[in-house]
Amino acid sequence: MELSEQEVLRYARHIVLPQIGGVGQRTLKGASALVVGAGGLGSPAIYYLAAAGIGALHIVDNDVVDRTNLHRQILYRMAELGEPKAQTARRRVEAINPHVSVQATRCRVDDTNVEGLVRGCSVVLDGSDTAGTKFLLNRACVAASVPLIYAGVIRFEGQVTTIAPGVGPCLQCLFADPEAFDRDPLETCSQAGVLGAVAGQIGSLQAIEALKILLGVGDPLIGRMLVVDALDNRFRTVPFIQRPECPVCGSESGE
Amino acid sequence: MNKEVQIHQHLHLVGHKCPMNFVYTKLKLEEMRDGEVLEVVVSTGEPARNVPRSVIAEGHKVLEEGTLGEHYRIRIRKVGE
Ligand SMILES: [Zn+2]
Numbered sequence: 001m002e003l004s005e006q007e008v009l010r011y012a013r014h015i016v017l018p019q020i021g022g023v024g025q026r027t028l029k030g031a032s033a034l035v036v037g038a039g040g041l042g043s044p045a046i047y048y049l050a051a052a053g054i055g056a057l058h059i060v061d062n063d064v065v066d067r068t069n070l071h072r073q074i075l076y077r078m079a080e081l082g083e084p085k086a087q088t089a090r091r092r093v094e095a096i097n098p099h100v101s102v103q104a105t106r107c108r109v110d111d112t113n114v115e116g117l118v119r120g121c122s123v124v125l126d127g128s129d130t131a132g133t134k135f136l137l138n139r140a141c142v143a144a145s146v147p148l149i150y151a152g153v154i155r156f157e158g159q160v161t162t163i164a165p166g167v168g169p170c171l172q173c174l175f176a177d178p179e180a181f182d183r184d185p186l187e188t189c190s191q192a193g194v195l196g197a198v199a200g201q202i203g204s205l206q207a208i209e210a211l212k213i214l215l216g217v218g219d220p221l222i223g224r225m226l227v228v229d230a231l232d233n234r235f236r237t238v239p240f241i242q243r244p245e246c247p248v249c250g251s252e253s254g255e
Numbered sequence: 256m257n258k259e260v261q262i263h264q265h266l267h268l269v270g271h272k273c274p275m276n277f278v279y280t281k282l283k284l285e286e287m288r289d290g291e292v293l294e295v296v297v298s299t300g301e302p303a304r305n306v307p308r309s310v311i312a313e314g315h316k317v318l319e320e321g322t323l324g325e326h327y328r329i330r331i332r333k334v335g336e
Contacts, residue, residue: 012274015281016274018313021285022282
């Protein structure tokens with residue numbers, strides 16, 4: 001994975017970082033990320049992964065751009081109302097960074113396609129807004145041994161954690177009962193309000209986690225849930241452990 | 256007394272502004288082996304001050320530096336890997 005002269009210029013401020021260098025930048029170029037959901041979380045995550053020079057980016061979203069999205073989904077423009085988000089996001093990425101190979105798929109992620117979407121990725125970012133998709137991605141990523149950057153956002157609050165299969169606990173170690181999850185603090189954005197900039201902040205944190213995981217630097221949020229309360233500017237990390245009886249990743253889960 | 260050091264690689268970076276002069280220096284150093292010497296020629300002024308400082312911050316050793324005609328020459332020993 002060599003960097004062209006244009007790429008060296010583009011990524012100069014990355015390359016000067018001791019934690020990245022030319023070696024790390026080439027690692028990013030050789031990496032691929034799947035972003036599920038190109039909405040409030042996916043917008044900044046996609047922007048930053050694209051700008052950071054990830055080699056391949058796969059954007060999956062089933063929706064079209066709606067006027068009520070525009071206060072937080074900063075990928076989209078007025079002129080794109082009604083257009084599919086995945087393809088629109090792809091055009092935006094191509095305009096930002098032609099060195100990224102970007103694929104867009106308009107579909108709902110479900111049992112039938114999740115394995116194929118996750119397989120072979122270097123990292124997956126969860127920008128979805130339904131509990132079902134979140135637990136489905138968790139299961140598929142653990143099964144395929146692909147790191148997953150989970151996030152959720154509601155009102156003025158956000159959560160981020162990194163699921164590193166084989167290294168730390170999974171989402172279901174933390175939320176033992178997926179059925180109860182929808183009644184948890186993280187309702188879906190369509191029902192409750194959300195400050196757009198909070199989605200931007202949390203999506204950016206997801207991009208940072210993904211890049212750290214790919215580069216193997218820093219201390220990712222493995223076994224720790226970062227909980228952000230933007231109203232009073234409180235950042236807490238809540239540790240959680242792997243449950244041996246976890247049906248997804250536990251050693252007593254039967255396999 | 257300065258016995259001539261063996262130069263393994265050379266970069267002429269006169270005219271390159273910060274941070275690109277350091278970026279090219281760093282990329283070249285990454286390709287080199289531990290103990291090898293890179294000679295870099297940069298413009299005087301800001302690049303002459305910044306490149307040695309950045310190279311040292313990355314753990315390499317500046318063997319010698321100084322003006323060379325109207326430019327500035329830095330000789331760096333790679334440390335690591
Ligand atoms: Zn688990």
